[in-house]
Amino acid sequence: MAALLDIPLRTSKPAYQKVTQPLLGSGQVRRGIHRPQDVVAWDLPVERRDQPVKSVFPDSGVDLLIVQGDSILEHFREPAKVTLRGTLRDSTMRYAAITGWGACMPPAVLTNADLSTFLDTTDDWIRSRTGMRERRISHASAIDMATVAAKRALACAGLEPDAVELVIYGSCSNDEQVPNSASGVQFALGARRASAMDVNTACTSFLYGLSTASAMIRTGVVSNAVVIGVELISPYMDWNNRNVAVLFGDGSAAVVLQASDRHEGLLGEELGCDAEARHILRVRGMGCAYANRNVVLGDTQWDFDGQEIFRRAVHGMTRASKAVLAKCGVTADQVDLVVPHQANLRIIEAVVSRCGVPMDKVMLTVERYGNMSAATVPVALAEAVNEGRVRPGSLILMPAFGAGLTLCAHLVRWGDRVIPLGQTDAALPPSAKTALEMVNEIRALKAQAAVRSAAGLAAPRLVETA
Ligand code: ACO
Numbered sequence: 001m002a003a004l005l006d007i008p009l010r011t012s013k014p015a016y017q018k019v020t021q022p023l024l025g026s027g028q029v030r031r032g033i034h035r036p037q038d039v040v041a042w043d044l045p046v047e048r049r050d051q052p053v054k055s056v057f058p059d060s061g062v063d064l065l066i067v068q069g070d071s072i073l074e075h076f077r078e079p080a081k082v083t084l085r086g087t088l089r090d091s092t093m094r095y096a097a098i099t100g101w102g103a104c105m106p107p108a109v110l111t112n113a114d115l116s117t118f119l120d121t122t123d124d125w126i127r128s129r130t131g132m133r134e135r136r137i138s139h140a141s142a143i144d145m146a147t148v149a150a151k152r153a154l155a156c157a158g159l160e161p162d163a164v165e166l167v168i169y170g171s172c173s174n175d176e177q178v179p180n181s182a183s184g185v186q187f188a189l190g191a192r193r194a195s196a197m198d199v200n201t202a203c204t205s206f207l208y209g210l211s212t213a214s215a216m217i218r219t220g221v222v223s224n225a226v227v228i229g230v231e232l233i234s235p236y237m238d239w240n241n242r243n244v245a246v247l248f249g250d251g252s253a254a255v256v257l258q259a260s261d262r263h264e265g266l267l268g269e270e271l272g273c274d275a276e277a278r279h280i281l282r283v284r285g286m287g288c289a290y291a292n293r294n295v296v297l298g299d300t301q302w303d304f305d306g307q308e309i310f311r312r313a314v315h316g317m318t319r320a321s322k323a324v325l326a327k328c329g330v331t332a333d334q335v336d337l338v339v340p341h342q343a344n345l346r347i348i349e350a351v352v353s354r355c356g357v358p359m360d361k362v363m364l365t366v367e368r369y370g371n372m373s374a375a376t377v378p379v380a381l382a383e384a385v386n387e388g389r390v391r392p393g394s395l396i397l398m399p400a401f402g403a404g405l406t407l408c409a410h411l412v413r414w415g416d417r418v419i420p421l422g423q424t425d426a427a428l429p430p431s432a433k434t435a436l437e438m439v440n441e442i443r444a445l446k447a448q449a450a451v452r453s454a455a456g457l458a459a460p461r462l463v464e465t466a
Helices: 123-130 142-157 181-189 205-218 275-280 306-328 345-355 373-386 435-458
Strands: 015-018 064-068 071-076 083-086 095-104 108-111 134-137 166-170 195-199 224-231 251-260 265-273 281-284 301-304 395-402 406-413
Touching: 095 142, 095 205, 095 265, 095 373, 108 435, 123 345, 134 435, 142 181, 142 224, 142 251, 166 181, 166 205, 181 195, 181 224, 195 205, 205 224, 205 251, 205 265, 205 373, 205 395, 205 406, 224 373, 251 373, 265 306, 275 281, 275 301, 275 306, 306 345, 306 395, 306 406, 373 395
Parallel strands: 166 195, 166 224
Antiparallel strands: 015 083, 064 071, 095 251, 108 134, 224 251, 265 406, 281 301, 395 406
């Protein structure tokens, strides 16, 4: 295609250029959904790809077709007046297909009834306000969970650890700040050739990681990646605060991305950040703003304006979903499955209803797992594939929001395969403790720390107040 037009390839900015010569067929036939601003190759019969377009369509006088799937979106008849809009794609440009998926959920279940043994709350309140019945509490570290999830995803993809080129670890609950967590997974996998990067955008971390890995594959920096969403929230939960303690759980999942010439994987995304409201969701006690202030690590205080987060989440996820659908030229009824961030059933219902997608097209895990922050979307995605809700070629919309307040929506086209190529016996070490026992242990430790931490938690150095 490069010989046809003098338009920079792979530019992310719209390109405008007048066409002053007849266009020739490119030999690259692209089918499927294209973003409307993309200038795509025209859909020629294979045997006529290298012929001048006018001779392929002798009666129409057509010089350029912009196609979407099998439909002609636009055609131009007078080459001298044609203005091309958007990015001209290099025919060698690759896509990043999702070829492996795997979740690792800790086995211990914390029910609403368990929570009501130490909080002034009820099963009825939690279910009616959030849709949650239970969540998981992990006895293992976040890196342990992430490693098992990554091993399962790699087995599913049929990819050996030493072939992995990039590990992205999406989370806001790292085992350590230095070294990063992705390097811990790289080490535990034995993925010696891989680069390793943490992404922290809170609940959207997995999806921001998916964007990063897809872009690196599409630009040829790497040819595959493991993208993880994992969260170990229970150690730093403020278990005395019923406003937040009922909402969150631990868990992890991973996907494997591999370069592909087929138009699949991430088709488009909308990323954003509602930073003027970053103060309405803050976990005090994590990070250098609290260093040397007598704060015991793990003793936290959550700033959490639930109603305002709810309102902004609905608005942000809806706006991002509509934007990515428009970018990709996809209508709501073409979406086969929505795999949303699972912070609250009512948020999900409000978002999909505003987007015009029925609830029977939504994958829900919120009842069983609560809000696992970065892990909710990949866990729901892995379970949706395993339950047969993802079919070859499915169009999947994944909207999310998180602290920051980061927000996004991703549109993915699934590939041909919905059956794992292989399996692994990788699993978490066994544990005999119940979830309530683990939570009560954490609560007892926090009770000793609380007095010492109070002053430091109240007066961090923050960007909003500096
Ligand atoms: N049990 C019983 N009562 C409770 C509980 C509880 N667990 N929590 C709060 N209440 C009380 C409140 O104190 C309040 O009582 P009051 O009227 O006497 O003051 C009452 O219930 C109503 O509280 P509301 O805030 O009005 O309840 P609402 O219907 O808005 O639901 C909720 C609260 C569930 C937190 C909702 O606002 C929500 O889901 N917000 C979004 C939160 C979210 O998604 N956070 C994830 C952030 S993602 C990330 O990045 C970490």
